[in-house]
Amino acid sequence: MLTLLSGNVQAAPALDGFWKGPLKVPGGQWEIIFRVVTLTGGKYFATLDVPMQKVTHMSVDVQIHGDTVMFVAEEAASQFVGRLSADGKQVEGTWQQPGLKAPITLVYSTPPASTGTKVRLTPPYREEEVAFTNIPVNLRMAGMLSVPPGKGPFPAVVLVSDAGAQDRDATIGDYRPMGALADFLTRRGIAVLRVDDRGVGQSGGTPATATTAELVADVQAALNFLRTRPEVDLAHLGIIGHGEGGNVALLTAAQPLPPAFVVTLGAHGLPGRDIVVQQQANTLRSLGTEAAQIEAATKRQQAMLDIIQQTPDHAQAQAIVANMLRQNNEAIDEATAQASAAELTSVRYRHFLNFNPTEKLAGVSCPVLLLHGTADTYAALDANLPLLAKGLRSNKNVESRKLPGVNHLFQSDPASWPIVAGQQRETFSPQAQEMIREWIIAQAKKQ
Known part of the structure; x- marks a missing residue:
């Protein structure tokens, strides 16, 4: 974000x-x-x-x-x-x-030196800066296409990042989960397109106003772009989505011209509002907050979400939310409260609160791999994965897998991270990477 x-x-x-x-x-x-x-x-x-x-x-x-x-x-x-x-x-x-x-x-x-999570400058495969257009809204999107060495065409995927405006690598500090996953898959025979989100890098648009439906259109444009590439095996073109990106991938699969397969990484099963409420409660609990304090904070949050969802006038909603923020926390000054209120009442945030991720899953017929980490506190496994599986129950080619100790960013327990130049290096779960690769290759062999 x-x-x-x-x-x-x-x-x-x-x-x-x-x-x-x-x-x-x-x-x-x-x-x-x-x-x-x-x-x-x-x-x-x-x-x-x-x-x-x-x-x-x-x-x-x-x-x-x-x-x-x-x-x-x-x-x-x-x-x-x-x-x-x-x-x-x-x-x-x-x-x-x-x-x-x-x-x-x-x-x-000072920040540590850049680590191996970033794709090498001279990888053993071809990288190409690309651009394509979401034609219905005339929106230019930019990204990186990585193609394995050797003779194609190759199975291919579009990577879709989690919520918030992110670059093509989904960079968080020195951790680049999408860049690391793209590098891993391309080295093993799978072409990968990763894209800058709206308003990031060379991609146009405004992230604050982008609804889930509009993000689906962006992914459809990415798929259509890959369908023009001779290096891509058109029968084995899929989507890998992280967090909310997993929900975008599933919604794309429920539309005409769907992908050949979908892999979700910690996707939401709960409605948006429930995710927000559970997320705050889980975080406060992890910080050692007493139960009574968590209950009080949740009540204040619920009251604020009621205002956001039930006050259609944007200016009025923003003014009320800013006032609530200041009354809930006297240390917040007016400028900070107004900035936070503007984000909380944005078109995108309002849409997310009302979003039901399972509503259209019955329309997904392609193979789906649902991956979820047991240490995910943002989209908790027990509350989200069963709902996704239930929504996809009419699809006979769905697999759900749990990754022990993996968090929402698909990192393993920090104790297992390698040490480079005296610093622990954050890494994308090797178990998850290999699981994704094996499953994609297995889908290609079935057809």
Whole structure:
């Protein structure tokens, strides 16, 4: 998710890197880690890690006002507000979440060197920068097509990223899940097209207004583009979708001219609103928040979601939500509340709250592989995978598989990550990669 920057953009401090500090909590302390990357257009991308609570890569909004820095984790109903030191090396402030308000000092460290999760500059296959058009809306999309060595045509896939405006590699800090998966598959005989989302890189459009139906049209355009390529085996052209991208892949398969197969990675089975509510509750629970505090936070969240869904006038909804945010958290200033309210009342967010991912699954007839990690706290396996399988019950070629210890980003337990140059390297689950490859090749052999 692209984060927001408020205040004087020209005077904004350089925050690129890691900001770490110990947070004292009842019974001990947690290490809090914010990862910040400066983007173009005066924006930041940031994530939150709390290793002891198994919180990884949680999206964070960044707000800057002079030397005041605010990190807002809506998912956890939490925030940090602090003042940047004169030398730019630390931020002293306060962490606040339901049931906890504590001082913390974040200290800056430079980001680690780029790791092997990024595709090599000279891979043993051909890479081609490509562009195509979503013709009905005249929208230009850009991406990278990677083609295996040797004589084709090859089985091929379109990769569809999770929610939020992401680049073709779905880059999160130094972790590039789609880039890593594309590299793995291309080296093993499967052509891959990965695309910059709307409004990212060279792709046109505005991500804040893109509904799920419009994202389906983008994927259909990607499939049609690959159907023009002689390197692609047209009988074995599929889609791999991560998170919400998995739901987009399934919806695309329910349309005319469907793909030959679909692989979902942690797709949603619950309606959008239920996902949002469960996500906050799970995150607060993982942070050690007391049950009564979680219940109170959920009630406030439900009240806000009622306003968003039942107030059609956008300006009015935004004003009410901004007021609710400030009343729920007195530390949030007006500019921050307005920025958050604008996102929460956007066309895309409203659509997501009303989205029922199982509604059209009866129309999917191609083979489907549903993959889900047991450590997924964003789209919990037990709450989502059974609903997807039930929605696809009329399709006799559906497989559901559980990946022990794998989280929503399809990473294994961090203890198993390799160490490169003294740093643990975040990696896409090798078990998941091999499972995807074997299943795709098996589908090609059946036909």
